[in-house]
Amino acid sequence: MEDVVVPLVAILGIFVGMPWVILHYITRWKTAATLTSGDEALLEELYQLARRLDERMDTVERLVASDNPEFRPARIVHDRDTDNQKLRELDRMLAEKRGTL
Template identity: 70%
Template sequence: MEDILVPFILFGSIFIGLPWIILHYVTKWKTAATITSDDEVLLEELYSLARRLDERMDTVERLVADDDPSFTPVKRLVADQETDNQKLRELDRMMAEKKGARP
């Protein structure tokens, strides 16, 4: 009985079990490496929120500067830098194209 059982277990573990485990983890790695549609929506919302907050900050600084001429705005990063604006315009264009491509 053991002579028949050992080859079946060995055959099953080598040719069925091992490839199944390898393929299982390969598919897990592939799905984990991609960004999901929920992640994309969250990133778009965060990007929109960050732009609105930046615009609000500019408005508050402008209002305070009108009331107090000695006020100097605190540099957040580098305000209104052209290289950053080019990247943001490219991102806006890509998002508009993506929204236009959606059904």
């Protein structure tokens, strides 16, 4: 009896148990790795909020600079080409995404 049970359990473990575990975790991995439409909407909203805040900071810095000529902003400057490169890339990606929808 034991001569039949041990090989049967081993065969079931190898050919049924292992593939089930592997496929289960592959399925979990694939579903967790994607962004939902709600996530994309939240990212778009956060991006728009960041743009508005950046415009407000530009306004505040211009007002302070007009009152104090020695003021030098310590953050990224909106009109420098090197500072705007990543922002232009993000704008391009968003425009492509909107064009494909």
